[in-house]
Amino acid sequence: MLTLLTYPSAFGLFSASPFCVKTAYMLQLAGLHWRRSDMVDPRQMPHSKLPVLRTPERLVPDSDQIRDWLEAQGAEFDRGLSDVQKGQSRALIRMAEEHLYFQIVMDRWANDEVWPVLRDTFFYEIPRIVRRPISNSVRKSVLKGLRSQGIGRFSEAERMARVERDLEAISAYLWQAPYLLGDHPTSADLSVGPMLAAMRATPADTRLTRRIKQDTLLNSYVDRMEQAIPLP
Template identity: 50%
Template sequence: MITLITFAPSFGQPAASPFCIKAIWLLNMSGLAWTREDTADPRSMPKQKLPAIRVNDQIIPDSENIRSYLESQGADFDAGLSDMEKSTSRAFIRMAEEHMYFHVVMDRWGDDDVWPIIRDTYFAAIPKLLRGMITNKLRQTLMRGMHAQGLGRFTPQERLDRLEADLQAITTRLWHGPFLFGDRPTAADASVAAMLANMRATPGKTLMKMRIAEDEILCRYIDRASDAMNQPVSAASATLCA
């Protein structure tokens, strides 16, 4: 049995992190049996991040490593895709995980109106008297990292302008079908839709959150992906899909 170690659900999503949601959706699509174990503290994990899976006595960290493990067990998340489509899929995954993700971070950790909600949700296990002091240090460290990364130097409007081309690329792909590469979700949807879902679920009314929430095409896509991938696929169905 595979055990997914993940952050708990928050803001209407199956986990606080889009990478944890991606792992949940990949596990469901794999057709393999699994269970989940929620934690708020990833420091004992090999990379000190979540998600991770436990298989027997082995811990496999990182959503991309989880995908590789599931594929080694027979899962084929890109069944039926051409080599060109698989290349495009890889680019969409990197766009979501190496660019769009940092916009989520800035919206949740960098916005002074949103941060108190994030703090009290993510760090509820820390006693309230200590929570502010501990989390403020974490926030300062993270924001220094975002400044070094680059997005931390931009205003919210500048960030939204930078993100717009990504959203347009996703919308263009969706003119081809209900999912990025046709009639059923693939690995790219597990990354892209999870990221969009987290953007839309962010508390408050940030510019980015409202851009997603007011886009009918993207909202319908998020909802389709969530409906399709939140439910486990039977092993027999997964074999047929592959």
């Protein structure tokens, strides 16, 4: 039996982490038996991050490495795609995971309106009396990381302009077909879908949540993905 070590469900999603949702999608599509095990503190994990897949032999960290592991077991997420489409898929995945993801983190962690909800969702295991100081110090280090990554240096207007370019690119694909590269979900959808879902689910009315909620094409794509691959 495989075990997906994941952050818990939050904001109506399988997990607050789009990488954990991506991995759950991959496990479902691979058709393997698996179960979830929720965790809130990943410091003992190989990369100190989640998701991690516990297999009979070892812990496999990182959704991309989990994909490699699943493909080595016979899963094929991009069956039928040409080499060029596989290249496009890789670029879409990187765009989602290395840019859109940080926009979500910024929207969640830097926004004072979202913060109280986030604190009580992510740090609920910490006794109330010390929750504030501990969560504030984690928040400070996340914001420092965003500044060093670069996203944290942009104004909100600059950030939204950057997001817009990516959403235009994603929309260009979705005008052609129900999923990014055709009529069924492939690996690009397993990254992009959860990122857009996470953007939409942030528990406050932000420019980013509004941007997705008010976009019929993107909004219906997120719903379609959630219906296409039901998660436990």
